[in-house]
Amino acid sequence: MKKSRIIVLFRNDFRLHDNPALYEASRTGEIIPVYIHESTNHTKSMGGAQKWWLHQCLLSFQTSLENMNGRLYLFNGNAEVLLPEIIETTEADAVYWNRCYDPKTYRRDLKIAALLIEENIQIKSFEGRLLRPPWEVVKEEKVPYRVFSAFYKAFLKEEVPKPFPALKESVFAETDLKGETISSLGLLPKMNWTKTMEETWMPGENHAIEQFKDFCETKLARYHEARDIPFPEGFSVMSPYLALGIMSVRSMYHYLKNNPHSSAYIRQLIWRDYAYQLLFHFPDLHGISLDERFTSFEWRIDEADFDAWKHGRTGFPIVDAGMRELWATGYLPNRVRMIAASFLVKDLLIPWQKGEEWFWDTLIDADIANNSMGWQWVAGTGIDPAPYFRIFNPVLQSEKFDKDGRYIKKWVPELKSLPAKYIHDPSKAPDHVLQEAGIELGTDYPFPIVDHKAARKRALEHYGQIKKG
Numbered sequence: 001m002k003k004s005r006i007i008v009l010f011r012n013d014f015r016l017h018d019n020p021a022l023y024e025a026s027r028t029g030e031i032i033p034v035y036i037h038e039s040t041n042h043t044k045s046m047g048g049a050q051k052w053w054l055h056q057c058l059l060s061f062q063t064s065l066e067n068m069n070g071r072l073y074l075f076n077g078n079a080e081v082l083l084p085e086i087i088e089t090t091e092a093d094a095v096y097w098n099r100c101y102d103p104k105t106y107r108r109d110l111k112i113a114a115l116l117i118e119e120n121i122q123i124k125s126f127e128g129r130l131l132r133p134p135w136e137v138v139k140e141e142k143v144p145y146r147v148f149s150a151f152y153k154a155f156l157k158e159e160v161p162k163p164f165p166a167l168k169e170s171v172f173a174e175t176d177l178k179g180e181t182i183s184s185l186g187l188l189p190k191m192n193w194t195k196t197m198e199e200t201w202m203p204g205e206n207h208a209i210e211q212f213k214d215f216c217e218t219k220l221a222r223y224h225e226a227r228d229i230p231f232p233e234g235f236s237v238m239s240p241y242l243a244l245g246i247m248s249v250r251s252m253y254h255y256l257k258n259n260p261h262s263s264a265y266i267r268q269l270i271w272r273d274y275a276y277q278l279l280f281h282f283p284d285l286h287g288i289s290l291d292e293r294f295t296s297f298e299w300r301i302d303e304a305d306f307d308a309w310k311h312g313r314t315g316f317p318i319v320d321a322g323m324r325e326l327w328a329t330g331y332l333p334n335r336v337r338m339i340a341a342s343f344l345v346k347d348l349l350i351p352w353q354k355g356e357e358w359f360w361d362t363l364i365d366a367d368i369a370n371n372s373m374g375w376q377w378v379a380g381t382g383i384d385p386a387p388y389f390r391i392f393n394p395v396l397q398s399e400k401f402d403k404d405g406r407y408i409k410k411w412v413p414e415l416k417s418l419p420a421k422y423i424h425d426p427s428k429a430p431d432h433v434l435q436e437a438g439i440e441l442g443t444d445y446p447f448p449i450v451d452h453k454a455a456r457k458r459a460l461e462h463y464g465q466i467k468k469g
């Protein structure tokens with residue numbers, strides 16, 4: 001009997017392990033691996049840093065497939081137009097994919113599926129992104145959870161499906177498809193921005209798996225207490241691999257679920273599923289505050305302050321260190337994401353959407369669900385009953401989580417000679433200390449762009465009006 005020819009459409013699942021669409025296709029037919037790079041048709045077009053990361057990950061995935069005598073066929077354009085053409089050229093009779101939960105892509109995929117089914121093409125979609133599909137853990141009558149603790153409790157009662165075996169055999173179809181090269185997809189930035197990223201990140205599934213195993217062996221036991229220290233000694237740095245599906249979250253979960261130290265880490269993986277549950281039910285999560293009262297909130301539009309924040313020139317060293325790390329590496333530890341985001345939204349009263357956009361463009365792990373939820377959580381605009389008066393004091397946060405200023409010294413080197421006592425707030429250092437450290441405030445390093453105490457009062461007044469009204 002003639003074998004089925006199955007297009008496996010890759011989107012953000014560039015891996016051989018626990019890849020349900022790929023595995024199921026390999027069991028029933030010959031595979032035609034396809035990636036269509038779409039600059040539109042997503043709720044948000046991919047940001048600059050993630051495009052660079054995608055380029056690296058495609059190179060690595062292409063090599064994995066070539067080692068199995070396969071090839072990833074690459075296209076640039078609109079999947080709705082290109083897919084029927086690819087089906088015709090390859091004489092494929094089925095298309096399999098792992099579901100994408102970007103709201104616009106998800107809706108569009110349903111449309112493509114309906115059109116192709118009419119043409120007698122078999123369509124199968126799978127869960128390859130989350131621990132469980134976003135519609136499964138919901139309240140009665142399919143109402144989504146709006147509070148994480150309730151979602152978490154419900155989640156723990158259910159089983160997480162086992163990962164699929166890794167693809168081991170070469171089961172690829174011969175085709176006349178041409179396609180593009182990775183370079184011709186135009187993913188690399190025109191400006192010279194990526195030197196530190198190149199030095200920092202290693203693409204590839206094997207590397208991701210090794211890094212995760214090493215984390216479990218050497219760091220997991222201390223994760224609950226070390227995850228807030230802004231150095232990767234304390235956390236796993238798996239987010240870049242999860243963002244593009246180089247690593248399967250389900251495999252991670254099952255690898256550590258019986259480890260006695262795993263509960264704090266698994267809780268964070270469930271936060272990720274929670275973000276997707278919110279995104280699935282509130283598809284405007286990236287741009288519209290969940291709490292409708294914030295539609296009339298009076299944010300400040302101040303481009304100079306926004307610019308100082310983006311480029312790490314606020315005069316608050318922990319915020320500046322974070323924003324510079326973000327620009328240089330495309331990554332930020334969770335604690336510093338929270339401090340920097342809180343500073344933008346609460347101290348500067350700049351709309352959270354502006355911060356969300358900047359993170360989206362500069363994070364290699366940019367994830368529409370996590371980023372939108374993270375920003376709305378910090379802004380207090382409807383995620384969880386977070387009290388609006390929780391306003392991080394950037395100096396106290398810095399003293400607590402970067403006690404000796406190691407993080408600040410790394411990313412704000414002009415402060416490296418300041419004693420630990422003043423490194424968290426150089427504006428409080430006496431003149432002779434600044435002189436000895438070779439710093440002139442306003443020249444070598446900025447004065448604080450706001451007075452935190454006054455900014456806190458202003459934020460409380462603004463937020464107070466919302467909560468009253």
Ligand SMILES: Cc1cc2nc3c(=O)[nH]c(=O)nc-3n(C[C@H](O)[C@H](O)[C@H](O)COP(=O)(O)OP(=O)(O)OC[C@H]3O[C@@H](n4cnc5c(N)ncnc54)[C@H](O)[C@@H]3O)c2cc1C
Nearest residue numbers: 235236237238239268271272334341366367370371374375
């Ligand atoms: C303002 C803001 C924006 C954020 N934007 C993103 C984003 O674009 N992409 C992204 O992946 N994460 C985002 N996060 C969540 C979190 O900061 C990162 O997932 C985490 O820092 C990634 O580092 P890690 O892999 O070492 O995390 P670990 O601490 O090792 O955690 C392991 C995994 O658990 C998940 N996780 C951990 N913390 C959270 C969290 N708070 N919310 C949801 N999932 C979590 C992530 O998938 C992470 O990779 C954001 C948080 C905030 C406050």
